[in-house]
Amino acid sequence: MYRSHHCGALTAAHIGTGVQLAGWVAKTRDKGFMLWIDLRDRYGITQLVLDEERSDSKLLETAKRIGRETVIQVSGTVLEREAKNPNMPTGDIEILVTSIDVLSPAQTPPFTIEDNTDGGEDLRMKYRYLDIRRTPVQQSLLFRSKVALLVRNFLAEHAFVEVETPYLIKSTPEGARDFVVPSRMNEGQFYALPQSPQTFKQLLMVGGMDKYFQIVKCFRDEDLRADRQPEFTQIDCELSFVHQNDIMACFESLLAFLLEEIHGVTPKPFPVISYEDAIKTYGNDKPDIRFGMTFTELNDLAQNKGFQVFDAQELVVGIAVPDAASWSRKQIDAWVNWVKRPQVGANGLVWVKCNEDGSYKSSVDKFFDADGLSKWAEACDAKAGDLILVMAGNANQTRTQLSALRMALAEELGLRKPDEFAPLWVVDFPLFEKDEETGALHAMHHPFTAPKPEHLKKLESDPTAVIAQAYDLVLNGNEIGGGSIRIHDRITQEKMLSLLGFSEEEAKAQFGFLMDAFRYGAPPHGGIALGFDRLVAILDGKETIRDYIAFPKNNSGRDVMIDAPAPLDTDQLDELALIVKPKPE
Ligand code: ASP
Numbered sequence: 264m265y266r267s268h269h270c271g272a273l274t275a276a277h278i279g280t281g282v283q284l285a286g287w288v289a290k291t292r293d294k295g296f297m298l299w300i301d302l303r304d305r306y307g308i309t310q311l312v313l314d315e316e317r318s319d320s321k322l323l324e325t326a327k328r329i330g331r332e333t334v335i336q337v338s339g340t341v342l343e344r345e346a347k348n349p350n351m352p353t354g355d356i357e358i359l360v361t362s363i364d365v366l367s368p369a370q371t372p373p374f375t376i377e378d379n380t381d382g383g384e385d386l387r388m389k390y391r392y393l394d395i396r397r398t399p400v401q402q403s404l405l406f407r408s409k410v411a412l413l414v415r416n417f418l419a420e421h422a423f424v425e426v427e428t429p430y431l432i433k434s435t436p437e438g439a440r441d442f443v444v445p446s447r448m449n450e451g452q453f454y455a456l457p458q459s460p461q462t463f464k465q466l467l468m469v470g471g472m473d474k475y476f477q478i479v480k481c482f483r484d485e486d487l488r489a490d491r492q493p494e495f496t497q498i499d500c501e502l503s504f505v506h507q508n509d510i511m512a513c514f515e516s517l518l519a520f521l522l523e524e525i526h527g528v529t530p531k532p533f534p535v536i537s538y539e540d541a542i543k544t545y546g547n548d549k550p551d552i553r554f555g556m557t558f559t560e561l562n563d564l565a566q567n568k569g570f571q572v573f574d575a576q577e578l579v580v581g582i583a584v585p586d587a588a589s590w591s592r593k594q595i596d597a598w599v600n601w602v603k604r605p606q607v608g609a610n611g612l613v614w615v616k617c618n619e620d621g622s623y624k625s626s627v628d629k630f631f632d633a634d635g636l637s638k639w640a641e642a643c644d645a646k647a648g649d650l651i652l653v654m655a656g657n658a659n660q661t662r663t664q665l666s667a668l669r670m671a672l673a674e675e676l677g678l679r680k681p682d683e684f685a686p687l688w689v690v691d692f693p694l695f696e697k698d699e700e701t702g703a704l705h706a707m708h709h710p711f712t713a714p715k716p717e718h719l720k721k722l723e724s725d726p727t728a729v730i731a732q733a734y735d736l737v738l739n740g741n742e743i744g745g746g747s748i749r750i751h752d753r754i755t756q757e758k759m760l761s762l763l764g765f766s767e768e769e770a771k772a773q774f775g776f777l778m779d780a781f782r783y784g785a786p787p788h789g790g791i792a793l794g795f796d797r798l799v800a801i802l803d804g805k806e807t808i809r810d811y812i813a814f815p816k817n818n819s820g821r822d823v824m825i826d827a828p829a830p831l832d833t834d835q836l837d838e839l840a841l842i843v844k845p846k847p848e
Contacts, residue, residue: 265336271307275355277341282358284309285336285366287396288329289376298326299357302337305401310344310357311337317359325363332369332376332393338362388823391814403810407799410521411478414498414795417520421513423476423500428463430480434773435461437709439483442493450840456482459792461709462777464501465749468788469780476500478795490808492796493820500746501790507732507748510789511535511688514736514744522684525802530684533736537691546580546666548692551740553685554678556582556669558662559643561653570630572613576655580662581613582669583643585676587650588616595650602654602668609664615639615651670740679739681804686738694718694731695762703764708733710763711756711777712747713789719755726762736793741806743798746791753781 266285273282286304300311313323329335339358348354373389374382376396387394394400415425431454434441441455457463459481467475477499484493502510519531534552541548544557561579573579595614602609615625615636623636631639645651654665673679694714695704704726706712714722718729732748750756756778760770770778796808809815816822836843 269306270302270304270309271352273309273341273353273356273358275343278343278356280341281338282341283336283338284311284358286334287369287376288331288333288335290331291327291329293327298323300326300329300360302335303396307352309353311339311360312342312357313360318361322360322363326360329363329365330369330371332372332396333365334367334369336364336366385817385823388815388817391824395813400810403803404813406803407811410525410799410802411795413521413524414478414517417517418476418500421474423474424472425477426467426472426475427477428457428460428467428479430456432457432463435459436706437461437481437483438705439485442482442484445839445841447839458483459497460499461711462774464499464790465711465777465785465788466780468501468503469783469785471503471786473503474501475790487818487820489818490806492808492812492816494816495808496795498744498793498795498798499790500792501788503786503788505748505787505789507690507734507789510746510748510791511690511734514791514793515686515688518686518736518738518743521798521802522686526682526684528684530686534687536687536689538689538693539691541689542662546662546664546669547740548689549735549737549740549742550687550689551670551673551679551685552687553680553683553739554673556584556673558582558665558669561639561642564635564638564642565631565653565655568630568635570627573655576657576661578658578661579653579655580665581639581643581651581653582665583617583640583645584650584652584672585646586648587676588618588648590616590650598652598668598672601671602664607664607667608660609654609668610656611654612668613653613655615645615653617645617647617649617651619647621647684738686736689735689737690733692731692733692735693727694729694733695726697727704762706759706763707731708745708747710759710774711749713750713755722755722758722762732789734791736791738798738801741797741801742794743801744791744793746789748787748789751781751785751787753778756781 264283267283270284270286284302286302289301289303289308292299297314301308302311313326315323337358337360339360341356342359344355344357372393374380374386376393378398380387380397395404431444434455435458437458439458441458443453443455446452446454460477460479464475479497479499480494481497482494485491487493515531515533519529522528522530538548541550546558558580561581565573565579567574599612601607602612613626615623617623617640623633625631625636639651643651652668654661692707694707694712696707697704708731712731712733714729715732721729734746735742736744750759757770760774796811799811800806800808814822814824821827
């Protein structure tokens with residue numbers, strides 16, 4: 264027996280008991296005549312003690328030589344501590360050690376294994392197994408496991424069946440590039456890793472599984488943005504004989520259940536807002552609705568009043584920043600400069616202070632009198648003490664820029680509270696996005712998404728006006744899930760692929776299997792996938808998903824611990840019939 268108890272288990276109730284513990288030496292304190300060791304395992308820390316009076320002198324000498332992170336097994340007796348530590352579960356006791364076995368020696372670790380470590384990100388990733396010993400990382404992984412279990416239990420209770428779908432498949436388009444795997448047995452041919460199990464889960468519906476789920480890895484070879492992982496986990500689901508509302512109700516209950524279980528809050532029912540309204544009100548299709556600062560269009564009140572900067576623009580739009588009328592010119596100028604940075608790219612910012620005494624002071628006083636500005640304030644629902652910020656320009660760009668400003672201001676003002684949860688649904692997405700340059704149509708969700716039945720007629724005549732039966736689940740400014748009702752007849756699916764630019768042959772080669780399946784009785788179906796890594800992070804009040812992945816990749820898609828990706832040796836390349844062109848000198 265290695266241990267009778269874990270390092271987090273012993274309390275005053277155990278005083279006088281003989282115990283065995285095993286774990287890592289977190290810290291030692293050597294007072295010469297007395298030695299304390301903090302012994303750590305996943306469950307906690309227990310203080311060990313040896314001294315000249317009560318311990319064997321050889322044992323004390325051995326113990327003094329044991330370095331940090333050495334793995335030891337000890338036997339001893341539980342004693343009441345003289346100086347109790349109420350901040351730790353085992354703070355009432357210590358173990359008077361009678362024997363120590365070194366199970367595994369340890370070199371000095373490259374960074375301290377403590378809550379606040381001195382190790383930088385790169386070093387911690389290289390030695391991720393040591394990082395995982397640290398309590399915050401361990402807590403994150405335990406939290407992830409807890410959420411996964413809650414999700415599984417919920418879905419199982421709602422009759423979902425967990426089915427594994429293959430990883431070695433053919434391209435399933437979700438708008439990214441595929442990671443590919445060469446097939447040794449089929450020279451010159453490649454599998455693609457799934458960007459999602461989309462087509463398989465639809466085939467499971469054709470197969471009569473009725474309700475499917477899987478907590479599953481997906482792979483997307485995208486240019487990496489901060490905090491994106493090339494492989495990530497989805498809670499992937501599909502249901503038969505359902506309408507959009509059925510799916511939304513089901514996954515609203517799932518998220519409400521998680522929020523209730525984890526935080527004791529039930530923000531039900533979730534608001535539902537159309538894509539168009541989301542863009543107009545927040546400049547963003549994944550709005551953070553924990554705070555206001557909603558957009559007000561000011562074209563009627565601000566144009567043709569002599570201020571030419573506004574007159575020629577497609578959109579003049581403002582937000583009211585709460586209690587910011589007291590900001591100094593310097594503070595306001597800092598935000599003006601902030602929006603002019605290339606990352607945001609705005610031309611500037613017009614500001615109006617709605618002073619407490621009812622007067623106005625603005626950067627456009629020359630063009631607008633108090634009466635004019637009071638109309639802006641009324642439209643923006645600005646109260647005395649608020650600051651109105653206004654942008655103008657091309658509608659799409661200006662909304663995006665003002666949205667960036669709204670989020671940055673909220674961050675600065677502490678309005679993005681991590682312990683507040685404001686989920687919502689965004690619905691009525693357009694079916695297609697049009698490439699401004701080439702005029703080509705792209706699926707806004709994916710090519711299997713069904714249009715609203717009443718929009719089917721417009722599919723060919725006016726495709727960009729077609730609204731999809733698609734929905735996104737948004738939490739605190741993050742898209743945490745998205746799904747749709749699917750096309751389940753061959754003719755519509757063929758038409759859709761042709762509108763997306765697939766020739767008949769290409770469509771058949773890539774998705775023939777799906778369209779063939781639709782010949783054999785496909786039930787109406789739809790589904791959703793939630794981004795599990797992000798969901799877990801947000802539920803834990805954090806935004807960095809990397810902390811919730813045991814072995815994440817860095818921003819260049821590398822695993823720096825195992826040093827992947829790596830070149831293959833020539834034999835392997837030969838076997839796979841892959842020729843790598845030498846790089847030009
Ligand atoms: N396959 C979709 C995705 O990965 C989700 C869905 O439509 O169910 O985003």
